[in-house]
Amino acid sequence: MKDHFAGYRMYSGCKDFSIFYKLPRGDDGDVQAGNLPANCSLIRLSIRLRSDNGGLFNMLSAAFLVEWKLSEDCYKCHYGGGQCQTDITNKFHCTYPNNPHDQDAKTARRKFGLTLGAGTGLLTVGLLILLFYFREKIMQYKRLSFWQSSAEDHQNIEAFLKNYGSYAPNRYNYTDIKRITGHFRSKLGQGGFGNVYRGSLCNGSQVAVKVLNKLKGSGEDFINEVASISRTSHVNIVSLVGFCFEGHKRALVYEFMPNGSLEKFIYEERSNSVRQLGWPMLYKIALGIARGLEYLHRGCTTRILHFDIKPHNILLDDNFCPKISDFGLAKLCMKQESIVSMLGPRGTIGYIAPEIVCRNLGGVSHKSDVYSYGMMVLEIVGGRKNVDVGVDRTSEIYFPHWLYRRIELDEELQLIGIMNKEENECARKMVIASLWCIQTDPSNRPSMSKVVEMLEGKLDSLQMPPKPYLYSPTRTEVDSSVLELA
Structure with a gap:
């Protein structure tokens, strides 16, 4: 280099x-x-x-x-x-920095940029101020609403505990609930209200814990359930062991039902010739539910209207004894009251009484539970939903009408699993009692006491009811059969 x-x-x-x-x-x-x-x-x-x-x-x-x-x-x-x-x-x-035209253009561009930037900045600041103002207002309203509803809920619970004294169910804190459920290890099911977990008390008793994660209104459902079920003591009503009420954290502790809900036992495949539960057991379940409803309507010091009777809300113990559960939509009324006031419809489509939706058909009363019971027993009998959605719309069959026609003509019911005369009589009594229960006019429906009498009596003593003025529900209603209205 x-x-x-x-x-x-x-x-x-x-x-x-x-x-x-x-x-x-x-x-x-x-x-x-x-x-x-x-x-x-x-x-x-x-x-x-x-x-x-x-x-x-x-x-x-x-x-x-x-x-x-x-x-x-x-x-x-x-x-x-x-x-x-x-x-x-x-x-x-x-x-060319010394060119005046070039300089003027630069100056104009600079001024326009500054003006646009300043305008955008002012607009942004203004919007932020408005958003902050409305956010504060909304948050203030929510805090006030929550405080008022929470305070009202606490007052209702405290009043309930004071009224019931030593008869009130146990009150647990949320730490107890986590311990009972093993930190929510074993999930039994879920619904719109929240989840249900299996748990164990200190004495070894098995329980089902319903943890509410979504309260309607100001927690009315929760208070309804605690207040309603605490008034009951019947073999066909599920027992409330205790509850948790700790701010947003709310739970209900029930006795554990090993066989779960009735729903999973009654809907059969159409090709199946054997039912999960035999007719003697199905009859026993229908009669037990009727007795439970009779107790709610007449046996308590205060009449309790359930408003959500359906297979999902019927629990079965280890002996398949039925117990009515889920009192979230229940309404309390004095025994002498025949009609109750309601702000809106409550129940489940497919089981809800027509007068609850269309008030000109009659007043809402304990007869609304009777209707729901009748629709449910017809599904128990048929092992299917009351509308057959497995066929096309033109040939769709409304099951209650089909059963009514066969009873009217004294034909075989063609129901799955009937093996002898006794089972046939059990099935026909259940069908006739149910057809009475689903009458459109509430005044034509029997009380639950009368339904128990029908089921326990002889088939020959039963009268044929009028044909229910019913229509085949649309497929949309069938698809929405689990939609709850409250």
Whole structure:
């Protein structure tokens, strides 16, 4: 390298380029590029007269001269009064800062940008102020509403505990609920209200814990269930062991039902000739539910209307004894009251009494539970939903009407699993009692006491009811059969 560039030394300590330099000889003459490569610019370095043992940059003085070559475009721009510039893409531009038109355009653009920016900023600030104001108002309203509803709920619970004294169910805190359920380890089921978990008390008793995660209104469902079921003591009503009421955390602790809900036992495949439960057991279940409802309507000091009788809400113990559960939609009324007031419909489509939806059919009363019971027992009998959705719309069969026609003509019911005369009589009694229960006019429906009498009596003593004035529900209603109205 020294041979090729005579008289120059090379510094290669910088990445991607090298510096060629000469040490001074004590004169101030111009240093020429000599035989450096043609594309190199010349940098005149002022170097102090000292040894270069410390390296090139230790010998540099404070000032030095840089010479560079201009491109042809830049040369023309510079000598035309312009300034050479490149943008972020390294594209060349020639600008004229002394040109008044160019300057005015720049000033106008700058002013427009400032005005637009200021306007946008003011608009943004204004919107933020409005959003903050309304957010505070909404949050304040929510806090006030929650405080009022929470305070009202606490007052209702405390009043309930005071009224029942030692007869009130046990009250647990949320830590107890987690311990009882093993931190919610074993899930039994779920619904719109929340989840149900299996648990165990300190004495070894098995329980089912319903944890509510969605309260309607001000927690009325929760208070209804605690207040309603605490008034009951019957073999066909599920027992409430205790409850948790701790702010948002609310739970109900019930006795454990090993066989779960009736729902999973009654809907049969159409090709199946054997039922999960025989007719004697189905009859026993229908009679037990009727006795439970009779107790709610007449046996308590305060009449309890359930308003959500359906297979899902009937639980079965280890002996398949049925127990009515889920009193979230229940309503309490005095025994002498025959009609109750309601702000809106409650129940489940497919079991809900027509007068609850259409009030001109009659007043809402305990006869509304009778209707739901009748619809449920018809499904128990048929092992199917009351509308057969397995056929096309034109041939869709409304099961209650089909059963009524066969009873009217004294024909065989053609129901699955009937093996003898006794089972046939059980099935016919259940059908006739149910057809009485689903009469459109509430006044034509029997009380639950009368239904129990029908089921326990002889088949020959039962009269044929009028044909229910019903229509085949639309497929939309069938598909929405699990929709709950409250």
